Amino acid sequence: MNVIMKFGGTSVADAEAMDRVIAIVRGQLAASEPSKPPVVVVSAMSKVTDRLIESARLAAEGSGEESARILNDLLQRHVGVAKALVTGDRLPPLLAQLTSEFSALLETARTLARHREVSPSSHDAIVAMGELASSQIVAAAFASKGVPSVWIDARTVLVTDDEYTAALPDMEATCRRTRDLVGAQRAAGQVAVLGGFIGATAAGVTTTLGRGGSDYSAAVFGACLDVEEIQIWTDVDGMLTADPRVVDAPRLVPQLSFAEASELAYFGAKVLHPSTILPAVAKNIPVRILNSRRPDVAGTMITANGRAHDGLTALACKRGVTVDITSMRMLMAHGFLRRLFEVFERFKTPVDVVTTSEVSVSVTVDNPRRLDDILGNLRNFAEVACEPQMAIVCIVGENLRADPTLFARAVSSLERIPLRLVSQAASRRNITFVLRDSDVPEAMGRLHAAFF
Numbered sequence: 001m002n003v004i005m006k007f008g009g010t011s012v013a014d015a016e017a018m019d020r021v022i023a024i025v026r027g028q029l030a031a032s033e034p035s036k037p038p039v040v041v042v043s044a045m046s047k048v049t050d051r052l053i054e055s056a057r058l059a060a061e062g063s064g065e066e067s068a069r070i071l072n073d074l075l076q077r078h079v080g081v082a083k084a085l086v087t088g089d090r091l092p093p094l095l096a097q098l099t100s101e102f103s104a105l106l107e108t109a110r111t112l113a114r115h116r117e118v119s120p121s122s123h124d125a126i127v128a129m130g131e132l133a134s135s136q137i138v139a140a141a142f143a144s145k146g147v148p149s150v151w152i153d154a155r156t157v158l159v160t161d162d163e164y165t166a167a168l169p170d171m172e173a174t175c176r177r178t179r180d181l182v183g184a185q186r187a188a189g190q191v192a193v194l195g196g197f198i199g200a201t202a203a204g205v206t207t208t209l210g211r212g213g214s215d216y217s218a219a220v221f222g223a224c225l226d227v228e229e230i231q232i233w234t235d236v237d238g239m240l241t242a243d244p245r246v247v248d249a250p251r252l253v254p255q256l257s258f259a260e261a262s263e264l265a266y267f268g269a270k271v272l273h274p275s276t277i278l279p280a281v282a283k284n285i286p287v288r289i290l291n292s293r294r295p296d297v298a299g300t301m302i303t304a305n306g307r308a309h310d311g312l313t314a315l316a317c318k319r320g321v322t323v324d325i326t327s328m329r330m331l332m333a334h335g336f337l338r339r340l341f342e343v344f345e346r347f348k349t350p351v352d353v354v355t356t357s358e359v360s361v362s363v364t365v366d367n368p369r370r371l372d373d374i375l376g377n378l379r380n381f382a383e384v385a386c387e388p389q390m391a392i393v394c395i396v397g398e399n400l401r402a403d404p405t406l407f408a409r410a411v412s413s414l415e416r417i418p419l420r421l422v423s424q425a426a427s428r429r430n431i432t433f434v435l436r437d438s439d440v441p442e443a444m445g446r447l448h449a450a451f452f
């Protein structure tokens with residue numbers, strides 16, 4: 001089968017994990033047509049992105065040496081893994097490459113620290129190192145272990161806009177380059193290995209797609225190559241009925257629809273980056289979530305229609321911020337909502353949940369980065385209250401449409417937990433509750449017990 005395989009941070013966390021990846025890819029290669037070997041996308045090794053962000057933060061604070069120390073520790077970690085996996089002639093150039101790239105970054109961090117400023121593009125240049133390093137190691141390890149492979153710098157393939165730290169792919173330009181660069185290597189029987197999460201502007205400046213963005217990269221490349229399946233290999237068996245960090249022993253969801261997966265990913269099911277589904281939908285390519293520690297488990301299959309079953313499909317939760325906007329001036333006035341949403345648009349901040357009454361509007365946003373600016377602007381024409389420490393709990397299922405008792409059951413299972421907002425969209429595929437963050441574990445536990 002013609003597939004793209006994305007391996008997340010824990011799946012490439014160390015030499016042992018990478019060995020498992022090699023075995024999985026070898027198996028897939030054996031099952032593929034010679035001219036359609038799998039394409040592999042990898043994340044940074046586990047926790048590396050967090051450390052790189054920390055190093056950028058330290059540089060911005062002027063702590064150049066601390067920032068440099070993190071980068072040096074990361075270099076040592078990568079060198080250790082490279083030495084454990086890569087053999088013969090391939091090792092010295094790989095070590096030289098890693099050392100030179102980390103050293104350049106170290107100098108950059110020291111310079112940035114002297115100016116106490118890290119611009120968004122410098123931030124991306126630092127953070128991209130995680131995927132650059134892991135993908136080069138994986139490609140060399142494949143070759144060392146007899147899997148014909150070639151490393152491709154994802155920044156030469158994935159073309160994005162210049163919205164650093166949250167860049168958007170330019171599908172047309174990216175597809176052209178994917179077919180040229182990746183397609184040519186595939187036709188020659190090589191397993192192309194690329195870093196996820198990273199890209200570059202048309203002018204060649206490094207960008208990143210936002211946290212968890214490697215899934216999105218894989219879906220973009222997969223759509224450009226018209227693969228038959230986008231595989232997301234991770235550290236759980238698939239999409240679970242709830243976040244395993246919040247609910248004990250959630251169950252595996254064997255199949256779900258693109259729409260259900262989008263809602264779940266958007267409202268907190270971290271196993272899938274919310275944008276992953278977009279390219280898959282555009283080309284109607286199934287997405288499968290699999291466990292790299294238990295490759296024999298069938299995982300979760302995400303397709304256009306999903307599968308009919310009783311009850312709900314899954315729950316999700318997202319810890320966020322609520323902005324509460326009340327305005328008497330909304331009474332009988334038209335244009336109020338337009339003005340309100342224009343403010344969010346100006347500050348490029350997506351709104352997740354909206355409820356309105358005649359005199360008030362409540363919205364939630366999960367990215368508080370521009371919140372102060374937004375609130376300041378809103379206060380020009382509305383009374384605004386902002387309540388932090390709120391969270392979204394979302395129940396998802398195609399059945400919500402057909403079975404009105406599900407909603408009643410959900411609300412009654414929540415009993416005395418105060419609900420701040422309740423919203424059901426026209427799709428009627430999900431119902432969203434906004435409640436206090438401290439109530440999330442109990443709310444999720446109750447809902448899970450009621451439905452699964």
Ligand code: ADP
Pocket residue numbers: 007008009010011043212233234235236238239240241242243244245268269270271272314315
């Ligand atoms: P990767 O590094 O492979 O991309 P992530 O940490 O981004 O992995 O995503 C996998 C994690 O997502 C799981 O370990 C789990 O804790 C979390 N998660 C949250 N909600 C869900 C859910 N509904 N189903 C599965 N995993 C979930």
Ligand code: ASP
Pocket residue numbers: 008009043044049050130196197210211212213214215
């Ligand atoms: N390494 C990036 C992150 O940690 C991207 C990813 O893992 O998908 O956010």
Ligand code: MG
Pocket residue numbers: 008212215270271272273
């Ligand atoms: Mg992820």
